[in-house]
Amino acid sequence: MYDAVADDYCYPGTIVLKNKLDIRDSAELAAFEAEVSDARADEEIPAGDLDFEHFNRLASCQPDFHPRAFSRRYGDASPLR
Structure with missing residues (x-):
């Protein structure tokens, strides 16, 4: 998520990045990002x-x-x- 007022990459009136799942709630997107990151945590670090x-x-x-x-x-x- 970005901390900007009018960002073309965010949903209007929010600081939530536009995403393919159309998640517009910042807490829900943060939870999704945490889940995806956790799932990839077992991958080898470059x-x-x-x-x-x-x-x-x-x-x-x-x-x-x-x-x-x-x-x-x-x-x-x-x-x-």
């Missing part, structure tokens, strides 16, 4: 420092990384912006 610089290098090598990581939940999972 090697590296896992800081923004590392992520940015990964994104430049794999430009589709961000869309692949988030497109199941959010329709406009464009490359890193």
Whole structure:
């Protein structure tokens, strides 16, 4: 969720990111995100420092990384912006 007043990526009048499940309640979306994150917690952690610089290098090598990581939940999972 974003903490912005008028964000094109959020539902009007909310701070809830537009998502494929059309969840408009911030608590419900947070619970869903926690469930999805928990389900993926058993996956192997990639090697590296896992800081923004590392992520940015990964994104430049794999430009589709961000869309692949988030497109199941959010329709406009464009490359890193």
